Each structure stands twice: as C-alpha cells, then as structure tokens.
Amino acid sequence: MGFMETSTLASPWSLEGKRILITGAAKRIGRSIALHLHAKGARVLLHCGHSRQEAEEVAAACSWQGQPAPIHQADLSKVDDILRMFGEIRDTGLGLDGLVNNAGRFKRVPALEMTEADWDFIHSVNLKAVFFCCQQGAKLMMERETGGRIVNLSSLGGIRAWGDYAHYCASKAGVIHMTRSLAKAFSPKVTVNSVAPGIIPFEARNEPHVLAGIQLTPAGRAGTGEDIAETVAFLLSQSGMVTGQTIAVDGGLNLV
Numbered sequence: 001m002g003f004m005e006t007s008t009l010a011s012p013w014s015l016e017g018k019r020i021l022i023t024g025a026a027k028r029i030g031r032s033i034a035l036h037l038h039a040k041g042a043r044v045l046l047h048c049g050h051s052r053q054e055a056e057e058v059a060a061a062c063s064w065q066g067q068p069a070p071i072h073q074a075d076l077s078k079v080d081d082i083l084r085m086f087g088e089i090r091d092t093g094l095g096l097d098g099l100v101n102n103a104g105r106f107k108r109v110p111a112l113e114m115t116e117a118d119w120d121f122i123h124s125v126n127l128k129a130v131f132f133c134c135q136q137g138a139k140l141m142m143e144r145e146t147g148g149r150i151v152n153l154s155s156l157g158g159i160r161a162w163g164d165y166a167h168y169c170a171s172k173a174g175v176i177h178m179t180r181s182l183a184k185a186f187s188p189k190v191t192v193n194s195v196a197p198g199i200i201p202f203e204a205r206n207e208p209h210v211l212a213g214i215q216l217t218p219a220g221r222a223g224t225g226e227d228i229a230e231t232v233a234f235l236l237s238q239s240g241m242v243t244g245q246t247i248a249v250d251g252g253l254n255l256v
C-alpha cells in the first residue's frame with residue numbers, strides 16, 4: 001500500500017452518483033434508507049425478496065434520469081441466489097460503490113423449544129447472507145479507484161441479551177463482530193461498519209412490549225426508519241477513517 005493510494009482513498013466520499021445496493025429495500029427501514037440515500041444524490045439499487053410490488057413503488061420514487069431504480073430480486077437464504085444477484089450487477093458493467101445489508105428475519109422462539117430449522121431460518125439470512133453479500137459486494141467495490149462502503153444492520157439484540165431470541169441475538173452479535181473482521185479483511189479500500197437499531201416499530205407501534213420499551217428509552221421515543229437512514233448515510237459518506245464500528249441508534253436503550 002503506497003502513500004499515493006492511501007491519499008486517493010482519503011478523499012471525501014460524496015454520495016452523489018454513487019451506486020449503492022440496499023437489501024430488503026421494499027418496506028420499513030430498508031425503504032427509508034433507499035429514499036434517504038436517493039435524496040442525497042445516490043443512485044440506489046434495490047434488492048427485494050417477496051415484496052416486488054412495494055419495491056417497484058420505491059424504485060419509482062428513486063428514479064434517475066427518468067428511469068426507475070433497478071430492482072434485484074433474490075432469496076438471500078440461498079447463497080447461489082446471492083451469487084446470481086451480484087453476477088447481474090457485475091453484468092451491467094456499472095460497478096458498485098456501496099452496500100447496505102438491511103434484510104433480516106426476526107422470530108420469537110424460546111430457547112428450550114428451538115429446533116435446527118428455527119436456528120437456520122434466522123442465521124441463513126441474518127448472518128450467512130450478510131457475509132456473502134459483503135464478500136460479493138467488496139469484490140466489486142475493490143475495482144473502484146475510490147473504494148467502497150458497507151453498512152450492516154445489526155441490532156440492539158446483538159448487544160443486549162433477550163431470552164426468547166437466542167438465535168436472533170447470536171446472529172446479530174455475529175454481524176457486529178464479523179463487521180470488525182471484514183473491516184480488516186477489506187481494508188484499506190472498503191470500510192465496513194454497522195448500525196444497531198433499537199425499537200423501530202411500524203405496525204406494532206401500540207403493542208404492550210413496544211410501549212414498555214419506549215418507556216425505558218432515554219430518548220423518550222421510539223426510533224424511525226429515518227433515524228436509521230441518517231446514520232447509515234453518515235457511515236457511507238465518511239472519509240474512510242471509521243471502520244469496523246457499530247453505532248447503536250436506539251435512543252440510549254443499550255445503556256439502561
């Protein structure tokens with residue numbers, strides 16, 4: 001690594017015109033991230049699983065030069081499908097500058113009732129898919145003179161221990177530590193960071209466990225998709241000196 005190369009990578013990393021793939025971008029937090037990055041001038045690429053129609057609405061809202069944002073549909077629980085999706089992106093010849101691994105699964109299963117299928121259901125998407133998306137995304141970003149940026153969505157559940165979510169907590173703690181490993185593996189060209197959301201309710205806004213969590217939150221309110229998107233945008237656009245880090249966007253709930 002020569003000095004010249006390092007100084008090129010130290011240039012400001014504007015989001016303007018950057019091609020950034022967001023997984024699970026059709027709804028909820030992923031949708032907020034896509035709309036926010038688009039508003040900041042990024043050319044977003046949207047991944048979706050089943051929610052094609054919602055993804056098309058987000059794509060229309062994120063259009064560029066009269067064209068809707070491209071949609072890449074893939075089942076992230078299958079590594080072959082991840083490889084196919086990144087192959088499609090490579091075949092466009094337009095490259096990739098950034099990746100937001102947002103797609104995830106969440107399901108309550110008491111530890112004494114957990115089956116192998118329950119475990120794999122969560123880990124295949126929350127941890128294994130994040131690894132292979134990072135690997136495939138980094139390969140494309142390494143080809144860019146300006147390097148790349150990866151942000152992985154982890155969770156407060158990767159920091160705090162939840163008894164009925166041992167598989168989920170383990171997967172998200174895995175994302176936090178894997179982010180650190182990959183930050184070293186992909187340095188200096190690609191930074192890898194994580195955002196750990198706290199309580200970001202959508203349909204569940206008035207459920208008792210959500211209201212109880214909000215009551216405990218030092219910020220005094222639940223988070224929004226926009227709260228998460230702002231921090232994702234920061235980690236994508238910083239100059240490159242922040243890598244391997246996790247920022248909790250939880251209103252201080254991890255402190256309680």
Ligand SMILES: NC(=O)c1ccc[n+]([C@@H]2O[C@H](COP(=O)([O-])OP(=O)(O)OC[C@H]3O[C@@H](n4cnc5c(N)ncnc54)[C@H](OP(=O)(O)O)[C@@H]3O)[C@@H](O)[C@H]2O)c1
Nearest residue numbers: 024028029048049050051075076077102103104155197200
């Ligand atoms: N909401 C919260 O309070 C909260 C708290 C902590 C952490 N987080 C994390 O933040 C991220 C976003 O949260 P969210 O609540 O917005 O997530 P979500 O709605 O539960 O899931 C986001 C998307 O993930 C996609 N997905 C799941 N399994 C997939 C698969 N096998 N293949 C392809 N796509 C798949 C789905 O896409 P399709 O609909 O297109 O199938 C889904 O819309 C997640 O990683 C989550 O763990 C959220």
